Amino acid sequence: MDKAEYQEPTQAVVLPDTTFHEDEARKEKSRLSAIFTVIFSGFALLSDGYQVGVLSLVNVCFTKLYGDQFTSAMSTRIGNSLFVGCILGQIGFGFVCDRVGRKVGLMLTTFLVILGAVLCAGAYGANGSVEGLFWALTVYRGILGVGVGGEYPCSSASASEAAEEVMPGRRGMLFVFVTNFVIDLGFVLSALFPLILGAAGCSYEVIWRTSFAFGVLPPLSVMYFRFKMDNSEIFQKNSMKKNVPYLLILRRYWKYLLGTGGSWFFYNFISYPFGIFAGTILDNAIGTEATFVQTAEWMLLLNVFYLPGSISGALASDKIGRKRTMTLGFFVQGILGIFMGIFYKRLLDIFPLFVVLYGLFMMMGEFGPGDMLGLVSAEIYPTAIRGTAYGWSAAFGKFGAFVGTSVFKPAISSFGHGDQILGQGRVFILASGLAILGSCFTWLLIPDYSKKALGEEDEDFRQYLASHGFDMSNFGEKNQPTVQKEAVDFSEKTKEMA
16 A cells, blocks of 8 residues: 555543533433522412412401401402502413413512502501501502412412422422412411411500501512522423414313303402401401410411311322312312301301311312412413413402402391301302312313423313414423424424425
């Protein structure tokens, strides 16, 4: 062989696979972010349960402080202002967390909850006016409600997406523990904290102001962590920031929206009035000689029943499925409530038994719709509209709470014809009938996605939009070029198949 033809073999230079390491680091960072998101998305929901529940004993304080000045109409107005704010927050922030981002929505809602709780604690009527105080509380509770309502779609959408990354096979259980269980824990604290203040001999004014102020702590404690969290990977890949085809979406998901929204309406129509006015019911049942501490003790016992309901529902969600769990909870609550309504007067003579049955009635609501409604609303809709659809469903539920609290006391008066005990018994029967109707709504209108990954619905949604000529390049965040390319490739592939 000629020397000129000979070439020495060159040794291949092996470069470090930086791409692999970068990808692994990115995945690890995403997993850690998902874990923190699961924890800190739900924790601020403690304020929702607390701020709704605490009004029950605050109402008792106001009644003892101001007597006839604290009218039934004013009590209802203060209670409903939170729900009106919640409806606005759920719809508005459902849109924000889909179109702008989960993180932005969570930061804004956290700020509003803190602001609203501080304003409620420091509420004051001009020149010491009692009526002015109640009107101030009405406005401040409305501001608080916007933040609390916004927490629902923002926290739940983030938590469900993060739970999918952390525990794909037990997504339901994990989601419930960081959302509805936390809300129920807030209800327990809403009775425990005023009870401690009452037992310590604090005045009624100190009790209600400090009780409102305590609601600042949960959102304040998660502020820093929410600032550091990222949007989930599934959101970055499947978000839709512009040109959202709402008409096509409504055409595909109207039945689901009717199911989640309608069932939530029935659940909140029952749970919120019976929760908010539980202190008044117990106070009347114990008798006029009851002290605040006695009422608070029974209230605490009643609220503790929420926890086993929430825990058992969380465990059942992945075992027997969301649909069966929710239907069963609604149905058993309805049967139990009818029994209580029929034998209401007799049960009051055995007061501890009455409180236990009341607790079981509320517990079954948490086992079924309380746990499952948030879960199904966060997983049966695609990522691109998860917050929006969840927000509308939850808002319709809060409208149920608004209607329920508005008609609760008038219904007792009307059904009882002046006999409050008779009226309360008949209201139990009415609420139970709605619970059974809720079980029918659940069974007929809500699908069971217990074994379905969130990404599967995203793919089905993409195919649906592509078949209607939707521009698939609208999917994904702008700073995710690979996501944009995947979306374009998917669109082209779908066209070829067609």
